[in-house]
Amino acid sequence: MNTRETSYARSIANLIAHQISQGTYATGQKLPSIRDYAKENGCSNNTVINAYDELTAKGLIEPRRGSGYFVTGASRAKAPDEEASSLGRTMDILWQIREQMRNAPDSLHVGASLLPNEWVATAELDKCAKKISHTTRLDTMPRYGTQFGYAPLRHYLARRLASMAIEATPGQIILTHGANGAMDIIITHFVRPGDTVLVDEPGYYPLFGKLKLRGVRIVGVPRLTDGPDVQALEQILRHTKPRLFFTQSLGHNPTASDTSPARARRILHLAEQHDLLIVEDDPFVDLKPDGMARISTLDQLNRTIYIGSFSKTISASLRVGFIACHPDLASELADVKTLIHVSSSEYCERAVEAIVTADSFRRNISRLRNRLESATEHAVKIFSQRGYTVFHEARQSLYLWASIPGFPDSMQLAREMMKQNIVLAPGAIFQVDPQQVSPWARYNVAYVSDPRFLASLPR
Structure with missing residues (x-):
């Protein structure tokens, strides 16, 4: 079964599992026949067979010879949200976040989410600190920042967004504590316990943790090499009423895939049909060409909310991100920001503004793009020479999503690497159900050529 068919089967299985937990399918009820389900949803019989097999393995349904598939009595008693506490279900995610934040000198973080310190222009931070001290009235710094954030940086972002069409x-832009702070604001405003939210799968695991803590029912939309699977998305929207769809159009974490223009248009069309709000997270806003397909460019912030940050290009420590949204929504989200955080850090916002408006910033970004492109090409070559499978061979990306022969469960590979103080990001944590075995893992292209990692790789 190919990657797309596997993803589609898993999407169907996740959808039916959600419907069972909601009571759409009751205990003892017969599911549609394989042929009927395939015909109704425009997929192959094999796809439905694999979906039903997955549900059977989880104990949610059972086959009865000559009669079909039926919902088991255990399925309602053990709905995912009822099996453990919300905090308990986030422990795998918390472990991975802690590992990403560790700075142990003897560890090599091949699965890291950030560029190496030496790649980013850390010297610019020293320069901007001096600039701030010369241009800022110190008697204003003990005060809280403004509700929307530092105005000069919001004006810069308005110009930057205009360059991306x-x-x-500036009144449509709210500065936040990084992209994660932006997600917190959006989730708090739109989502209530029991609501359904769509996410890329595989996808951004800190988002999964936030949604689980909120008591949300998460449904994954399979990610293909050119963006979300719109066929699966259409089927999900026919059977559920999600409020939001969180997606990364460009440089997707962890697969490195970019959403194609045709797929972006189709996603927006489905969102309009089903009253779905799209939250487009763009962490690589400065590392991808301005002309690439973004759903927010097509929609102009009518049915999209655009999130960005400076963590990948300046410093994750500054914790500066932003939300761009429809004018009618901006004040409401700014109010939520005030309730959650009171304000964002004006000092950090001033620091970012000083860096991005400096003449050297664009030169640094250009060098960083070139370096990343070279590292991506080299990493793909290393994996290809060893016979590893790369999900998507991007021209330029921070990540590779790859599987290594002999390790059908990348969690086992991660354990083996951990013995050598090499930290991977195994595929299971990027899935809505982290108990699902995955052969895939995320690799940071900046570390793939490290001799310690190369020496540890199975041949």
Whole structure:
């Protein structure tokens, strides 16, 4: 079964599992026949067979010879949200976040989410600190920042978005504590316990943790090499009423895939049909060409909320991100920001503004793009020479999503690597159900050529 068919089967299985937990399918009820389900949803019989097999393995349904598939009595008693506490279900995610934040000198973080310190222009931080001290009245710094954030940085972002053909005034932009702070604001405003939210799968695991803590029912939309699977998305929307769809159009974490223009248009069309709000996370806003397909460019922030940050290009420590949204929504989200955080850090926002408006910033970004492109090409070559499978061979990306022969469960590979103080990001943590075995893992291209990692790889 190919990657797309596997993803589609898993999507069907996740959808039916969600419907069982919601009571759409009751205990003892017969599911549609394989042929009927395939015909109704425009997929192959084999796809439905694999979906039903997965549900059977989880104990949610059971086959009865000559009669079909039926919902088991255990399925309602053991709905995912009822099996353990919300905090308990986030422990694998918390472990991975802690590992990403560790700075142990003897560890090599091949699965890291950030560029190496030496790649980013850390010297610019020293320069901007001096600039701030010369241009800022120190008697204003003990005060809280403004509700929307530092105005000069919001004006810069309005110009930056315009260069990507996204029209937004400074009043439509709210500065946040990084992209994660932006997600917190959006989730708090839109989502209530029991609501359904769509996410890329595989996808951004800290988001999964936030949603689980909120008591949300998460449904994954399979990620293909050119973006979300719109066939699976259409089927999900026919059977559920999700409020939001969180997606990364460009440089997707962890697969490195970019959403194609045709797929972006189709996603937006489905969102309009089903009253779905799209939250587009763009962590690589400065590392990808301005002309690449973004759903927010097509939609102009009517049915999209655009999230960005400076963690990948300046410093994750500054914790500066932003939300760009429809004018009618901006004040509401700014109010939520005030309730959650009171304000964001004006000092950090001033620091970012000083860096991004400096003449050297664009030169640094250009060098960083070239270096990343070279590292991506080299990493793909290393994996290809060893016979490893790369999900998507991007021209330039921070990540590779790859599987290594002999390790059908990348968690086992991660354990083996951990013995050598090499930290991977195994595929299971990027899935809505982290108990699902995955052969895939995320690799940071900046570390793939490290001699310690190369020496540890199975041949």
